[in-house]
Amino acid sequence: MMATDQAIRVRDLVLSARVPVVNGISFDVARGEAVGIVGESGSGKSLTLRSIISLLPTGVTQTAGSITVQGRVGMVFQDPLTALDPLMPVGRQVAAASRFARGTGRKAARARALELFEQVRLPDPVAKLGAYPHQLSGGQRQRVVVALALATDPEILLCDEPTTALDVTVQKQVLELLGQLREKLGLSMVFVSHDLAVVSAVCTRLIVMRDGQIVETGDTLAVLTAPQHPYTQKLLGAVLALPVLGTPAPIPPSPGNGAV
Amino acid sequence: MSAASEPPVTVPAPPAVRTGPQTFLARARRSPTLMVGLAMTLLLLLSAVFAPWLAPFDPSAQNLTGGLLPPSAEHLLGTDQLGRDVLSRILFAGRTDLRIAFLAAIVPFVVGVLLGLVSGYFGGTLDYLIGRLVDTVIAFPFYVIVISIVFAVGTGEGGIYVAFALVGWVGYTRVVRATTTALRGSGWVAAARGGGLSHGRVILRHLLPNILPQAVVLLMTEIILIMVAVVTLGYLGLGVQAPTPDWGTMIHDGQAFITTKWWLSALPGLAVIYTGISLSLVGDGLGDAWRVR
Amino acid sequence: MSSLEVRNATIAYGRSVAVTDVSLTVPAGASLGIVGESGSGKTTIAAALVGMLPLVTGEILLDGAVLGATRTKPQRRAIQLVQQDPYSSLNPRMTVRQMLRELLLAHSIVPRSQVAARCAQLMAMVSLDPGSLDAFPHQFSGGQRQRIAIARALAVEPSVLVADEPTSALDVSVQATVIELLARLKQELSLTLVFISHDLAVVNAVCDTVAVVKSGALVEVAPREQFFRAPQSPYSRALLEAVPRLPTR
Numbered sequence: 087m088m089a090t091d092q093a094i095r096v097r098d099l100v101l102s103a104r105v106p107v108v109n110g111i112s113f114d115v116a117r118g119e120a121v122g123i124v125g126e127s128g129s130g131k132s133l134t135l136r137s138i139i140s141l142l143p144t145g146v147t148q149t150a151g152s153i154t155v156q157g158r159v160g161m162v163f164q165d166p167l168t169a170l171d172p173l174m175p176v177g178r179q180v181a182a183a184s185r186f187a188r189g190t191g192r193k194a195a196r197a198r199a200l201e202l203f204e205q206v207r208l209p210d211p212v213a214k215l216g217a218y219p220h221q222l223s224g225g226q227r228q229r230v231v232v233a234l235a236l237a238t239d240p241e242i243l244l245c246d247e248p249t250t251a252l253d254v255t256v257q258k259q260v261l262e263l264l265g266q267l268r269e270k271l272g273l274s275m276v277f278v279s280h281d282l283a284v285v286s287a288v289c290t291r292l293i294v295m296r297d298g299q300i301v302e303t304g305d306t307l308a309v310l311t312a313p314q315h316p317y318t319q320k321l322l323g324a325v326l327a328l329p330v331l332g333t334p335a336p337i338p339p340s341p342g343n344g345a346v
Numbered sequence: 347m348s349a350a351s352e353p354p355v356t357v358p359a360p361p362a363v364r365t366g367p368q369t370f371l372a373r374a375r376r377s378p379t380l381m382v383g384l385a386m387t388l389l390l391l392l393s394a395v396f397a398p399w400l401a402p403f404d405p406s407a408q409n410l411t412g413g414l415l416p417p418s419a420e421h422l423l424g425t426d427q428l429g430r431d432v433l434s435r436i437l438f439a440g441r442t443d444l445r446i447a448f449l450a451a452i453v454p455f456v457v458g459v460l461l462g463l464v465s466g467y468f469g470g471t472l473d474y475l476i477g478r479l480v481d482t483v484i485a486f487p488f489y490v491i492v493i494s495i496v497f498a499v500g501t502g503e504g505g506i507y508v509a510f511a512l513v514g515w516v517g518y519t520r521v522v523r524a525t526t527t528a529l530r531g532s533g534w535v536a537a538a539r540g541g542g543l544s545h546g547r548v549i550l551r552h553l554l555p556n557i558l559p560q561a562v563v564l565l566m567t568e569i570i571l572i573m574v575a576v577v578t579l580g581y582l583g584l585g586v587q588a589p590t591p592d593w594g595t596m597i598h599d600g601q602a603f604i605t606t607k608w609w610l611s612a613l614p615g616l617a618v619i620y621t622g623i624s625l626s627l628v629g630d631g632l633g634d635a636w637r638v639r
Numbered sequence: 640m641s642s643l644e645v646r647n648a649t650i651a652y653g654r655s656v657a658v659t660d661v662s663l664t665v666p667a668g669a670s671l672g673i674v675g676e677s678g679s680g681k682t683t684i685a686a687a688l689v690g691m692l693p694l695v696t697g698e699i700l701l702d703g704a705v706l707g708a709t710r711t712k713p714q715r716r717a718i719q720l721v722q723q724d725p726y727s728s729l730n731p732r733m734t735v736r737q738m739l740r741e742l743l744l745a746h747s748i749v750p751r752s753q754v755a756a757r758c759a760q761l762m763a764m765v766s767l768d769p770g771s772l773d774a775f776p777h778q779f780s781g782g783q784r785q786r787i788a789i790a791r792a793l794a795v796e797p798s799v800l801v802a803d804e805p806t807s808a809l810d811v812s813v814q815a816t817v818i819e820l821l822a823r824l825k826q827e828l829s830l831t832l833v834f835i836s837h838d839l840a841v842v843n844a845v846c847d848t849v850a851v852v853k854s855g856a857l858v859e860v861a862p863r864e865q866f867f868r869a870p871q872s873p874y875s876r877a878l879l880e881a882v883p884r885l886p887t888r
Contacts, residue, residue, distance in 0.1 A: 126810040224677070253676035254837065258881040280811060283883035310885055322885070324815040326840035329867040331879050533728035537788075540689055541742050541795060542715040551741065555732040 091117045092156060093242050093274035094138060099151035101133050101298075107146065108134055109298040115242075117157075120268060120275040122289030122306070124282055124321070129295040131278045135246050138276070157241030157274070158187075160234075162264075164247040166227035169234070170219040176230045177203075177215025183237035202233040207263060225256035232263065236271075243268070245277045249284060261287050282325055286310055294318050373635045380631020386624035394441040401434035406589045414607055426599060426610055436617055439591035444621070446586070447573040450507050451565060454514030459561050461515065462522025463549050467530060476519065483516050492575060493584065501584045510572055517568060518561055525557045559636035566629030570622045577618055593618055640829045641702045641717065641798035642667045643688070648697035650680070650687045656695070657683040658855045665799075665848075667702075670825055670832035672846030672863075674839060674878070680855040682723075685803040685835045689720040701799070716746055719792035723804040725784035729776040735762070735787055736772040742794045761790040765820060782813035786820065793824070800825075801833045806841060818844050839882055843867060851875050 094115040101108035108130040115121050125131040136142055139159050163169035171179055180202055181195035190198070196215070203211035206229040219227055228248065235243060245264065249257040265288055268275055279285045285292065285306075292309045294302040294317065302315040313319045374380055393400060402422070409429030417424045423432035465476040483491075491513050496505035529535065530553075538548045579585030580594020588595065593614040600610030643665040650658040658680040665671045675681040686692040688699065690710045699706045706714055722728040730738065739758045743749055749757045759769035765786040776784055785805055792800060802821060806814040822845050825832050836842050842849055842863075849866040851858040851874065859872045870876045 126812060254839075255676065255877055255881040258883070261883070281883070282811075283885050286886050287883045307886055311887070320812060324812040325885060326815065326818070326838075326844050328840045328843060328879075328882060328884060329864075331876075332868045334869075334876065533722045533724060534730040536691060537720070537722065537728055537791065538730070540691070540715060540720055541745070541791070542712045543741070543745055547741075547745070552730055552733070556730070 090156075092154075093117045093119070094156075094276065095152075095154040096134075096138075097152045097154075099134065099137065099153060100149050101130065101137055101142065101146055102149045103146040106149075107298050108137070110151065111295070111298075111300045112151075113293055113300065113303065115274055115276055117241075117274055118272055119291060120277060120289040121291045121293060122277045122279065122285035123293045123295060124279060124285050125295035126280055126321075128297065130298040131295050132246055134295070135244050135276060135278045138244060155242065158238055159242045159244060160236055160238050160240030162228075162232050162235045162243065162245040162248045165251050166224065166231045167219065169231050170227060172219050175216045175218055176222070176227075177217075180230065180233050180237050183234055187238035198237070199233070202236055203230075205236065205267070206230070206233045207259075208233070223256075224252055225259060228252060228256070228260050229263065232260070232267070236267070240273065242274045242276070245275065247279050248277075250279070250281070257284070264288055282310065282321060294321070370635055373637070374631070377631045377634040379627050380635055383624055383627025383629075383631045386620070387628055390440070390444070390621060390624055393437055394444050397437040397441045401431070401437045403431035403434040405430060405434045405438040405591045407431070414603065416607070417609070423613060424607070424609060426596070427603070432610065432613065435591045435596060436593070436614060439593045439596060439614065440617060440621075442586060442590055443573060443576055443580075443593050446503055446506060446576050447569050450510045450572050450576075451514070451569045453507070453511040454568065455518060455561070455565050457511070458515030458518025459522050459554075459557070462519040462561075463526050463553060463557070465519065466523040466526025467545070467549050467553065469527070469530075473523070476523075480516050480519055483513060488513065489575070489578070492579070493582075496579060496584050501579075502587050506572075506576060506579065506585060510575075514568060514572065518564060521564055522557050522561055525560055526553055529553060529556055559632065563629045563633045563636075566625045566632070570625050573618065573621055577614075640667045640831050642700075643718070643799050643831060643833065644700040644703075645684075645688070646698050646700065648684075648687060648699065649695045650683050650692055651695050652683070652692075656855065658687070658852075660697070661852070661855075661857050662697075663850060663857070663860070665831055665833060667798075667831055668829050669848065670834060670846045672834045672836060672842035672849045673852060674836060674842055674849060675852040676837060676878075678854070679852045681835045681837075681852050682803055683855075684852070685720065685801050685833070688799075688801050688833060689718050690715060691720075712746070716795045717797055718799040718801060719795060719797040721785070721788050721792050721800065721802040721805045724808055725781050725788060726808070728788050729784055729791075731776055734773050734775055735790075738787075738791055739772075739794050742791065746795050748794065748796060757794075761794055764793065764824070765790045780813075781809050782817060785809065785817055789817075789820065789824070793828070797830070799831045799833065801835070803835045804837065807836075807838070814841070821845060839867075839879060851878070 092114055097112045099108055099111050100106055111134065123131045123134060133142065133146060137148055138153055138155060139161060142148070170176065177196065177199050180199040181192070184190070184198040185192070185195040199215060200211055203214055208214050208226060208229050214222070222230065249260050252260060261284065267273065277285055277289050289306055292304065292306050293300055294309065294315065296317050302309060302313065302318045309318060310322065313322055407430060409425070411429065412425055413427050413429040415421055415425045421431050421433070423436065426432055426435065461476055465473045492509045495509040495512060499505040499508050535548060535552065538552050576585055577594035577597070580592040581598045583598070585594055586592035596614040597611045600607070603610055645661060645663040648658060648661050649656060661684065663671065673681045673684060683692065687694055690706065693708050701714065701717060736758055739761055740754050743754050743757055744751065758772055762769040762772060767783060767786050767790070776787070779787065805821070806817050809817060818841055824830065832845070834842060834846050847863050848860065849863055850860045851872070853874055859870065859875050861871065866875065867879065870879060
């Protein structure tokens with residue numbers, strides 16, 4: 087029996103593909119919480135995420151453990167180029183998802199698509215309804231993917247490295263968007279990434295995975311400033327430092343500026 | 347805080363994903379197709395090589411009174427219309443046909459692979475010209491060309507070698523060109539050129555080993571095709587000439603007796619089929635063994 | 640070590656111009672980081688530097704001498720590239736030893752009798768076990784493959800090393816070790832280094848000068864410390880502000 091304030095509950099999950107790739111992990115996601123799962127390649131973080139909605143690749147199956155989900159789930163994928171149908175206008179894709187979720191007619195679905203495009207801050211949303219994925223920039227495509235995830239009115243948002251393929255300036259905008267949406271819509275979120283800094287920007291709690299197991303979990307700030315497990319320490323140690331950015335010098339007044 | 351340098355690593359630290367044998371020989375041993383194919387081919391080759399010792403009779407020795415005898419203790423597969431021992435003839439015919447097929451396969455293989463490499467690597471006009479040459483040759487039905495060439499050059503072995511040298515390279519060129527074009531853009535090709543290596547070196551030392559597996563598998567199929575063509579030419583009287591035994595002429599000669607002494611045609615036919623199967627299995631098996639990762 | 644200079648280079652892929660009128664100078668023994676987002680033209684510049692792409696206009700100079708459209712063997716040897724993808728930059732059918740040996744002999748780096756010793760030396764230089772010289776690329780991990788690629792580049796004793804996003808395809812923990820390796824090699828071998836990256840933190844770790852490109856044009860060039868503390872152009876500032884940073888206490 088799951089408590090009503092729990093969105094996701096994973097117990098002793100084992101995923102196997104001839105050998106176990108996720109080997110007995112357990113964690114909870116509370117309603118409204120943003121949990122980050124970090125790890126390197128082969129840690130099993132993506133597979134764990136996908137198992138929540140049974141979206142496992144062929145050859146990988148859940149052989150033990152349980153996953154309980156309370157609420158509708160939407161998923162934001164990593165690569166917008168493969169997540170979107172290249173032959174269909176993006177407005178139609180989002181409308182189709184909305185129709186499927188709400189069972190409305192075409193006109194209502196189109197209106198909902200427009201509403202979603204506005205929600206994800208897509209510039210010139212009306213024009214974008216008829217645009218094809220290749221006509222959009224990387225950042226715009228990813229916003230469409232977020233809109234697609236929201237089209238089903240989810241209560242839980244799963245994000246699989248949603249900004250890894252994006253430029254750093256675009257990444258910042260998409261992360262801000264995800265944060266704002268989460269607050270506004272009260273979503274629970276599970277965010278998978280290999281980038282500790284990215285995850286710390288969005289999530290309040292962290293789970294660190296290695297080779298199919300959870301090695302550490304805790305509040306984001308606690309894990310990042312005082313890591314307990316040697317592997318977490320190693321990951322943090324490997325993050326290259328960036329010097330502190332100075333504040334920009336004030337613009338000197340120029341003639342005719344009107345400054346007094 | 348910087349991470350410590352990675353200590354020297356002993357290889358192979360097997361990456362988690364890769365299961366299965368890592369060397370060519372290991373994979374080869376695990377391929378039942380290859381093992382069976384090699385066994386069958388070995389048997390074939392041994393019987394051809396040792397035909398003079400294995401054959402109970404001289405294949406050309408006629409015995410006009412003992413013609414068309416059914417299989418017996420003395421003649422295990424019977425005799426043909428001229429009293430010659432069928433078993434001996436099949437063994438010696440195999441010797442002839444296999445020799446011709448293997449030899450005739452060499453020149454097309456070498457020429458075809460080289461043209462394919464050059465065509466795929468350089469592209470441009472050279473590729474275009476070779477492509478048009480390929481199109482021209484392919485436009486003609488195979489047997490029409492082969493028979494025409496044999497008519498022009500003369501029947502017998504010589505004609506067969508010339509015919510296949512002129513026509514047989516096309517299959518390799520198409521396949522090798524396609525793979526070479528695909529590999530041409532690889533990082534390691536750019537690295538080889540960037541390292542100062544010449545075009546020739548890159549083609550022969552870097553690209554060739556990567557396309558060779560595919561080409562050798564095709565070679566197996568081509569040998570079978572050549573074998574069948576040799577037999578067909580023999581059947582039509584345009585190939586190996588009497589008295590040299592040849593499966594094709596044997597099939598032709600046995601035609602007249604197909605209703606009564608059906609084995610005279612069927613047994614050489616089976617020999618051809620057996621050859622085809624063994625080489626085909628070897629080709630498939632090699633493909634299995636060469637698949638890296 | 641050599642100096643490298645790019646003068647007013649315009650580079651195109653077929654018909655579309657990717658880089659317009661870029662000029663850069665890398666003094667001998669220095670390390671330049673070229674930073675940009677996708678489509679900025681930074682990889683195009685790297686390709687032109689090593690001679691893989693011709694210049695439409697402009698010139699590239701090595702130690703003051705102009706490099707022609709087709710480079711000579713010694714010129715190709717002098718500027719080496721470490722590619723981004725370690726999974727496609729090594730010939731799957733050659734062992735490490737064969738790769739290194741071929742280059743050593745082609746340029747007569749050492750006499751034949753010393754080739755084996757030099758191969759072992761190169762492996763040690765990139766912190767790999769010389770015992771694995773006879774293994775094939777697929778038997779190594781991504782980080783190890785990248786080290787092999789570096790060893791291969793160093794085999795011909797270049798004076799300039801161009802690294803095109805050499806760690807982007809690697810895990811974070813492995814990245815740091817490869818970066819450290821490059822920094823150490825630059826020091827020990829007195830190499831001139833040109834480092835292409837989208838990752839500012841990596842550039843900070845390795846380079847003493849930073850050049851920012853955007854849409855095929857140079858936006859800013861500055862010494863490292865100054866760049867990271869007080870970037871001049873708004874675009875550079877936007878880039879630096881956008882990098883997510885770990886929270887501190």
